Amino acid sequence: MATIKDVAEKSGYSKSTVSKALNGYKEIGEGARKKIIETAQEIGYLANYHARALKMKKTYSIGVVYFDNARNGLKNDFFAWLIQEFRVGVETQGYDLTFINVSVGSQKKTYLEYAQYRAFDGVCIICADREDKEIIELAQTDLFPVVVIDMDFEKAMSVKSDNYGGIKMLSEYIISQNHKKIAYVTGHDSFVTKPRLKAFYDVMESNNIDVPKEYVVESYYRDPDDTEKQVSKLLKLNDIPTCIMVPDDFALLGAINAIQKAGLRYPEDVSLAGYDGIPISKIMSPKITTIEQDSHRLGMTAAANLIKAIEGEEDIEKVTIIEGKLIKGESVYKLPK
Amino acid sequence: MATIKDVAEKSGYSKSTVSKALNGYKEIGEGARKKIIETAQEIGYLANYHARALKMKKTYSIGVVYFDNARNGLKNDFFAWLIQEFRVGVETQGYDLTFINVSVGSQKKTYLEYAQYRAFDGVCIICADREDKEIIELAQTDLFPVVVIDMDFEKAMSVKSDNYGGIKMLSEYIISQNHKKIAYVTGHDSFVTKPRLKAFYDVMESNNIDVPKEYVVESYYRDPDDTEKQVSKLLKLNDIPTCIMVPDDFALLGAINAIQKAGLRYPEDVSLAGYDGIPISKIMSPKITTIEQDSHRLGMTAAANLIKAIEGEEDIEKVTIIEGKLIKGESVYKLPK
DNA sequence: CTGAAAGCGCTTACAG
DNA sequence: CTGAAAGCGCTTACAG
Numbered sequence: 001m002a003t004i005k006d007v008a009e010k011s012g013y014s015k016s017t018v019s020k021a022l023n024g025y026k027e028i029g030e031g032a033r034k035k036i037i038e039t040a041q042e043i044g045y046l047a048n049y050h051a052r053a054l055k056m057k058k059t060y061s062i063g064v065v066y067f068d069n070a071r072n073g074l075k076n077d078f079f080a081w082l083i084q085e086f087r088v089g090v091e092t093q094g095y096d097l098t099f100i101n102v103s104v105g106s107q108k109k110t111y112l113e114y115a116q117y118r119a120f121d122g123v124c125i126i127c128a129d130r131e132d133k134e135i136i137e138l139a140q141t142d143l144f145p146v147v148v149i150d151m152d153f154e155k156a157m158s159v160k161s162d163n164y165g166g167i168k169m170l171s172e173y174i175i176s177q178n179h180k181k182i183a184y185v186t187g188h189d190s191f192v193t194k195p196r197l198k199a200f201y202d203v204m205e206s207n208n209i210d211v212p213k214e215y216v217v218e219s220y221y222r223d224p225d226d227t228e229k230q231v232s233k234l235l236k237l238n239d240i241p242t243c244i245m246v247p248d249d250f251a252l253l254g255a256i257n258a259i260q261k262a263g264l265r266y267p268e269d270v271s272l273a274g275y276d277g278i279p280i281s282k283i284m285s286p287k288i289t290t291i292e293q294d295s296h297r298l299g300m301t302a303a304a305n306l307i308k309a310i311e312g313e314e315d316i317e318k319v320t321i322i323e324g325k326l327i328k329g330e331s332v333y334k335l336p337k
Numbered sequence: 338m339a340t341i342k343d344v345a346e347k348s349g350y351s352k353s354t355v356s357k358a359l360n361g362y363k364e365i366g367e368g369a370r371k372k373i374i375e376t377a378q379e380i381g382y383l384a385n386y387h388a389r390a391l392k393m394k395k396t397y398s399i400g401v402v403y404f405d406n407a408r409n410g411l412k413n414d415f416f417a418w419l420i421q422e423f424r425v426g427v428e429t430q431g432y433d434l435t436f437i438n439v440s441v442g443s444q445k446k447t448y449l450e451y452a453q454y455r456a457f458d459g460v461c462i463i464c465a466d467r468e469d470k471e472i473i474e475l476a477q478t479d480l481f482p483v484v485v486i487d488m489d490f491e492k493a494m495s496v497k498s499d500n501y502g503g504i505k506m507l508s509e510y511i512i513s514q515n516h517k518k519i520a521y522v523t524g525h526d527s528f529v530t531k532p533r534l535k536a537f538y539d540v541m542e543s544n545n546i547d548v549p550k551e552y553v554v555e556s557y558y559r560d561p562d563d564t565e566k567q568v569s570k571l572l573k574l575n576d577i578p579t580c581i582m583v584p585d586d587f588a589l590l591g592a593i594n595a596i597q598k599a600g601l602r603y604p605e606d607v608s609l610a611g612y613d614g615i616p617i618s619k620i621m622s623p624k625i626t627t628i629e630q631d632s633h634r635l636g637m638t639a640a641a642n643l644i645k646a647i648e649g650e651e652d653i654e655k656v657t658i659i660e661g662k663l664i665k666g667e668s669v670y671k672l673p674k
Numbered sequence: 675c676t677g678a679a680a681g682c683g684c685t686t687a688c689a690g
Numbered sequence: 691c692t693g694a695a696a697g698c699g700c701t702t703a704c705a706g
Contacts, residue, residue: 005683016685016686016692020686047684048456050391050683055697098398117385118433350676352701353678353701354676357702369676384700385698388699
């Protein structure tokens with residue numbers, strides 16, 4: 001690889017002048033600039049990223065935490081989209097994205113240590129265990145800006161989807177279709193689940209709809225088998241619901257199976273509503289009634305805010321809420337009044 | 338951030354000795370080693386990655402090309418899995434993963450230029466346009482090892498799924514269910530499609546099954562709407578097929594819609610077979626008959642081979658074929674003999 | 675077993 | 691407008 005020294009020798013200028021010319025300093029004479037740029041091109045000179053990072057203490061590199069446990073991770077559509085949107089967001093600003101490792105060679109490093117070691121300009125926690133001590137440590141650091149998706153920490157910026165608003169829209173839509181017996185299979189308890197459940201109860205209350213205790217049960221997210229079980233139980237109640245909200249669109253597939261196995265019609269006898277707006281939700285028939293999460297805006301906003309913070313801007317929203325969109329679909333059947 | 342100088346001063350040894358002690362050189366005395374490691378821990382010393390990379394000309398960093406066009410990209414399940422598996426593979430060897438950007442600040446760089454600039458130890462092309470000049474340039478470089486997934490280049494190593502073998506298994510299974518009128522909606526022509534189509538014709542021929550020209554049509558991958566159109570056309574033929582193979586499991590959803598709209602029963606009147614083995618294929622009922630791609634082995638093998646090449650091993654398979662697995666499912670109906 | 679010195683490839687404050 | 695020099699934080703060949 002050609003170095004700046006090669007360009008200097010070949011062009012007849014000093015390393016200082018070459019560096020300045022190549023970096024667009026205005027004090028460089030027109031002749032020198034031309035000659036230097038030409039020479040650099042000729043010998044295929046490319047600056048050395050690491051030398052530059054070492055000197056400038058700036059890496060134009062963002063670390064991303066993506067803890068992949070059995071139930072989600074990059075294997076989950078939604079997060080895969082998100083990371084891609086985030087990446088495009090930082091890329092257009094000249095930053096690149098590196099996954100944060102936990103091991104370097106044989107030595108274990110914490111997330112924070114790894115981020116320091118690599119000297120990332122900032123970090124995005126896309127998907128991780130909120131209770132993990134290492135994650136908390138990373139999110140609370142003062143060493144560089146951190147943005148987290150769909151979580152809350154005292155210090156880090158966060159970009160979250162509007163879980164309360166999403167379930168509010170969805171519940172209200174279901175009620176507008178004249179359902180009165182509405183059950184909710186929630187995801188397991190988490191920062192995402194809490195506001196959703198609250199929205200559900202709030203809407204039911206303000207519409208004077210009674211929710212029997214046994215109508216609210218819990219299932220894992222994105223676990224059709226588990227959701228199928230829970231829905232099956234609901235369908236064995238004396239007074240079965242006419243509509244069941246499930247944790248997400250993928251889990252909804254399990255709910256369909258439960259309805260069919262119970263010998264009931266979907267969506268006429270038992271309607272379903274999902275969450276996420278994954279691609280198949282639009283393709284299945286009936287189309288799934290759901291809340292589409294705006295992964296594009298989530299990712300882009302996280303990227304924009306992080307880079308603003310890196311570049312020292314002051315007035316950045318600490319918490320940004322991204323609204324979802326109600327997709328009416330066809331899986332919530334309109335009951336007679 | 339504490340530097341090696343700080344550790345040296347605090348511990349009373351020289352920078353050289355500190356460096357050696359921390360890197361496990363054996364010539365260091367037991368006392369020195371202990372004291373140095375202790376001191377490093379005390380002041381929270383972490384080596385500087387960029388200084389080390391600069392000096393050692395080794396980055397433990399792998400670049401990954403992920404060109405995301407409208408039809409696939411990280412937004413596609415299969416590739417999302419793959420990248421994750423690949424990442425775990427390199428991570429356990431102490432390498433990390435960075436997406437290759439095309440722009441640095443305002444300057445455009447080619448993929449190869451970016452990889453040089455960042456001094457990646459190696460590159461993996463996970464998903465890209467095979468005909469892109471920049472991709473070809475990257476894949477053919479001598480500057481570092483390159484592994485490509487599901488593509489062929491003269492120089493780069495490749496790890497491919499067994500497309501020929503997959504369709505062979507699938508076709509033979511369909512025939513074993515007594516189907517004789519088998520249509521194939523292929524994906525659009527590509528390095529993936531060609532061997533699949535060949536396998537299809539080979540199996541039909543060796544089983545003396547006639548394939549009318551109009552039984553083989555083309556659709557985009559992962560495009561349920563397009564596949565629905567193609568299947569609808571097939572269902573308007575005078576002699577309609579009893580089984581239709583489609584490009585992939587996701588596209589298969591469109592095919593189901595076409596069958597239902599034609600007033601036919603699925604899978605009794607018209608059976609379907611997909612490809613990929615995506616999660617929903619196991620959850621829908623009937624379960625999809627498909628070939629499950631082994632993304633785990635694909636990603637792991639790509640990672641292992643790339644790192645072997647980086648570390649100078651000689652006897653690495655230039656091309657590795659990873660077999661898929663037939664998932665019988667329920668979407669191919671067993672016809673009477 | 676330990677350390678002084680050189681050097682990886684840049685950028686930048688300073689001098690001219 | 692241009693350049694010599696220092697320095698970013700490491701590693702390693704060499705000397706002792």
